[in-house]
Amino acid sequence: MSARRTDEPAIEVAGLTKRFGSITAVDGLSFGVERGRVTGFLGPNGSGKTTTMRVVLGLAAPTEGTATVMGRPYAALDRPLARVGALLESTGFHPGRTGRQHLRIAATAGGLQKERVDEVLDQVAMRDYADRRVKGYSSGMRQRLGLAAALLGDPELLVLDEPGNGLDPAGVAWLRGFLRAFADAGRTVFVSSHLLAEMAQTVDRLVVIDRGSLVREGPVQAITSAVASDVMVRSPDADRLRVALEAEGATVSVGEDPGSLTAAGVAIERVGELAAAAGVVLHLLQSREASLEEAFLRLTGRDGAGSAPGAPEMPPPPEPPA
Amino acid sequence: MMALIVAEVAKVRTTRLWIGLLVGVVALGALGAIATLAIAGSPDGLEAGITPIETVENVRDFVATGSVAGLFALVLGAVATTTEQRHHTLGGTFLATPTRWPVVVAKVVGSAAAGFLFGVVGALVPLIAVAGDFALEGEIVPFGSTVVVAVLAVAAGSAFAGAIAAAAGAALRSQLIAILGVLGWALVIESLVGAILPGTVRWFPFSGLTNALSQPGGDLLSAPAAGLMMAVYLGVAVALGIAVTLSRDVD
Numbered sequence: 001m002s003a004r005r006t007d008e009p010a011i012e013v014a015g016l017t018k019r020f021g022s023i024t025a026v027d028g029l030s031f032g033v034e035r036g037r038v039t040g041f042l043g044p045n046g047s048g049k050t051t052t053m054r055v056v057l058g059l060a061a062p063t064e065g066t067a068t069v070m071g072r073p074y075a076a077l078d079r080p081l082a083r084v085g086a087l088l089e090s091t092g093f094h095p096g097r098t099g100r101q102h103l104r105i106a107a108t109a110g111g112l113q114k115e116r117v118d119e120v121l122d123q124v125a126m127r128d129y130a131d132r133r134v135k136g137y138s139s140g141m142r143q144r145l146g147l148a149a150a151l152l153g154d155p156e157l158l159v160l161d162e163p164g165n166g167l168d169p170a171g172v173a174w175l176r177g178f179l180r181a182f183a184d185a186g187r188t189v190f191v192s193s194h195l196l197a198e199m200a201q202t203v204d205r206l207v208v209i210d211r212g213s214l215v216r217e218g219p220v221q222a223i224t225s226a227v228a229s230d231v232m233v234r235s236p237d238a239d240r241l242r243v244a245l246e247a248e249g250a251t252v253s254v255g256e257d258p259g260s261l262t263a264a265g266v267a268i269e270r271v272g273e274l275a276a277a278a279g280v281v282l283h284l285l286q287s288r289e290a291s292l293e294e295a296f297l298r299l300t301g302r303d304g305a306g307s308a309p310g311a312p313e314m315p316p317p318p319e320p321p322a
Numbered sequence: 323m324m325a326l327i328v329a330e331v332a333k334v335r336t337t338r339l340w341i342g343l344l345v346g347v348v349a350l351g352a353l354g355a356i357a358t359l360a361i362a363g364s365p366d367g368l369e370a371g372i373t374p375i376e377t378v379e380n381v382r383d384f385v386a387t388g389s390v391a392g393l394f395a396l397v398l399g400a401v402a403t404t405t406e407q408r409h410h411t412l413g414g415t416f417l418a419t420p421t422r423w424p425v426v427v428a429k430v431v432g433s434a435a436a437g438f439l440f441g442v443v444g445a446l447v448p449l450i451a452v453a454g455d456f457a458l459e460g461e462i463v464p465f466g467s468t469v470v471v472a473v474l475a476v477a478a479g480s481a482f483a484g485a486i487a488a489a490a491g492a493a494l495r496s497q498l499i500a501i502l503g504v505l506g507w508a509l510v511i512e513s514l515v516g517a518i519l520p521g522t523v524r525w526f527p528f529s530g531l532t533n534a535l536s537q538p539g540g541d542l543l544s545a546p547a548a549g550l551m552m553a554v555y556l557g558v559a560v561a562l563g564i565a566v567t568l569s570r571d572v573d
Contacts, residue, residue, distance in 0.1 A: 054413075054571070054572070057417060058416070058420045059413055059416060059417070059571065059572040060571040060572065061571060074420055075420035075421055077420070080417065080418070080420055081417065081418050084417075086417055088413055091410060091411070091413040091414050092409050092410030092411055093409065093411060094333075094336075094337060094405065094409045094411055095409065096336075096337040096338060096339075097336045097337060098336075101332070101336045104332070105329050105332050105333055105336070106329075106414060106418055108325055108328055108329040108332060109325060109326055109329035109415065109418040109419055110418040110419075111325055149414065
């Protein structure tokens with residue numbers, strides 16, 4: 001067996017396309033997941049996140065392109081549960097089995113030590129409920145059991161699809177700390193979530209997709225500052241400055257305070273240069289980095305731009321892939 | 323492979339379905355045995371072709387009625403594979419074993435083992451009933467190696483039923499269709515086609531081949547030929563189940 005490069009991505013997706021009949025769920029998607037990092041996987045509902053994860057994990061076959069884990073297709077991994085732990089939204093449990101029975105069966109099939117069952121039950125604080133049948137579990141308990149199953153093989157890579165679903169605030173906080181510690185120990189996490197505030201606190205890098213295609217990939221801060229940073233300005237001559245900014249192509253909104261403006265789509269340095277050139281005095285010049293949520297909405301074109309003023313409208317759900 | 327088989331047997335063992343089905347094997351077998359013993363040798367029984375149980379061959383044929391266990395093994399086998407679709411547990415199974423064909427083989431083997439157990443119990447129920455009937459008369463039931471062979475033959479037929487149903491289930495998504503399909507084949511289609519074309523019965527998986535093992539004679543195939551045909555049927559069913567499983571995306 002040839003030695004694997006350590007700088008090789010934990011996950012590498014190249015030119016991935018997945019079609020379900022006439023519907024294209026993933027369209028020529030390419031990205032990499034760096035080792036030792038928490039990489040967030042963002043996209044609106046129906047954007048192809050779960051389908052991509054299923055292809056990465058060998059549960060669905062790509063129509064075109066490739067997806068590799070640790071340099072190989074998932075199916076080619078030796079003792080895969082010891083390399084990759086996965087929690088998918090669609091994965092279920094037999095309601096008639098207990099949580100412990102589920103984990104024991106997975107450990108047997110995966111060639112893992114039975115002692116790991118109690119260890120992971122302790123990790124997700126489920127030992128007290130392990131001998132109850134799953135049909136009596138709450139959604140949060142099922143999610144914890146799914147996390148326990150993902151951790152069973154003490155893997156070096158976690159692939160988690162909406163792991164915070166159903167968890168109570170304490171569980172979400174635990175998950176945040178756990179994922180951070182997992183990556184800090186040199187392991188890798190690839191996680192999708194709709195909890196953008198949680199993602200902002202947890203992830204190092206982002207892969208943002210929309211309609212099955214890559215929108216942006218990179219460090220969180222680079223994406224939020226490049227995509228969604230605004231410049232706040234206050235000037236006694238705001239009208240002249242607004243004209244200069246709009247001539248530069250910036251989107252300018254007038255604030256409630258007299259003389260205050262917010263400019264988007266222009267660098268803070270350029271705002272200063274334009275003010276100087278126009279002879280406008282500035283009382284405030286400050287950049288405001290947008291939240292991950294704002295960046296996500298702008299990247300995916302769902303920031304409400306162009307909608308009528310007044311009450312916000314919920315955008316229609318995209319067509320499901322199958 | 324052994325670990326996978328152990329895991330698949332554990333999947334069957336950790337749900338309550340197999341207990342319910344085994345109770346069904348015992349209940350239906352006991353009911354049939356008691357009813358048969360009640361009229362065996364009576365004018366009504368003789369009219370229905372039920373002769374008194376007096377010889378080892380009579381006991382052997384009576385034990386063969388335990389092959390009703392095969393119907394319960396069919397249900398268990400069909401459920402063993404389709405329940406993973408129903409409860410969305412197949413993803414977890416294939417994450418542990420991404421090379422899918424061993425999973426199908428392990429399910430078939432596990433279902434065959436459960437079917438064998440059902441068959442042994444199914445055969446023992448009429449044997450115990452007739453032994454009790456003789457004991458009530460202060461006599462010992464006629465017994466010989468052919469009776470032991472009949473118990474094993476019933477168990478083998480039931481194991482075959484469990485295995486082929488598991489393989490068929492691997493090729494289907496719906497649990498209901500799988501259960502109705504295997505039962506419909508065994509109870510309805512074989513009977514209908516057999517009534518229209520009696521010469522074909524010897525080739526049928528259940529009314530032909532499994533009966534050839536437990537009740538040899540008549541127009542049925544010899545036991546070795548029946549065993550070979552069962553292996554062919556099972557091989558085709560397993561190949562089909564594997565082909566569908568490999569080609570299918572998992573939810």
